[in-house]
Amino acid sequence: MISVFGRWYRRKFSDPDAAMLLILILITTAALLLWGELIMPVLVAAIVAYLLDWPVTHLVRFGVSRAIACGIVLMGFITLVIFMLIGLVPIVTRQSINLIQETPLIWQKAQDWILTLPEKYPDYVQVYQIHQMMEGLNDKLVGVGETLISASFSNIANVAALLVYAVLVPLMVFFMLKDKMYFLESISNLLPKERRLITQVGHEMNSQIANYIRGKVIEIVIVSLVSCVTFAFMDLRYAILLGVLVGISVLIPYIGAAVVTIPVAIVALFQWGLTPDFWYLFIAYSIIQALDGNLLVPLLFSEAVSLHPLYIIIAVLVFGGLWGFWGVFFAIPLATLVKAVITAWSSNPAGLPVAESK
Structure with a gap:
């Protein structure tokens, strides 16, 4: 078995380039697992920069300087997000609250329908089975409700983090778009020769x-x-x-x-x-x-x-x-x-x- 593993290792990693690729993957994975939450704003900014790079590139092709193109595209993106938050979030929030308030009525109606099953299908469904199932589901729903309530209170502490995202992420996106080639060259210089x-x-x-x-x-x-x-x-x-x-x-x-x-x-x-x-x-x-x-x-x-x-x-x-x-x-x-x-x-x-x- 050891010899088989050794032959496989030599076949796959005898090339220094393959070994360097493996090392880079291990280092990147370890960094994400250890410091993923700390660098999450940077990752979010990189995602948005990927999204906005296409319109910036096309504006540059039309003769607009890259800094101005980045400013125009970023301001348009922020404006669109603000309009969506103002127009969509209140409606979704209101409908979510209404749905949560009506959930007990929906559950009660579902229970009434389930309780009719023993009468419709007496050979397959028994009353005691229905009651056991209902008790288990009710216990589960209570647990889910408590989890949601505790999660809603814990999210209040994330308001500061949200403000950090709202301020820092747009700044990082602008610089990632404006100095794209500089960052790519810097990353390239950090990579090994292999x-x-x-x-x-x-x-x-x-x-x-x-x-x-x-x-x-x-x-x-x-x-x-x-x-x-x-x-x-x-x-x-x-x-x-x-x-x-x-x-x-x-x-x-x-x-x-x-x-x-x-x-x-x-x-x-x-x-x-x-x-x-x-x-x-x-x-x-x-x-x-x-x-x-x-x-x-x-x-x-x-x-x-x-x-x-x-x-x-x-x-x-x-x-x-x-x-x-x-x-x-x-x-x-x-x-x-x-x-x-x-x-x-x-x-x-x-x-x-x-x-x-x-």
């Missing part, structure tokens, strides 16, 4: 991450807007809140669509019951999901992310567990990075002969 595979993976991931961030933001906006308009047109309660949730759900492929279906179904069922309106809504909702997966995603991402669905789900679980929201957001690019690293290691080291099997 950088062939590092450069290969870096070039591949640079374009993929930038395209992914822009494409994912556009996808969220389009899906949210279409969902809100559809739900409002069909007179579904909490249309804006549910539409925003549907848009945000595209952050988590496959899993997000499955999870967000639950609140949409609960609200529609509570409002209409199993009536034609309920089924019309779900036909429209299914069309939105189908168009997103089969039309919008291929247009926005093309072949940039060619990963098997199982790998995507595993990436969401692993990176989401490590870094929460941002881990979920970057699950696909990080999975693509892992794939690029594995591909780079699997390639034949430059200048080294392929070992012949004896």
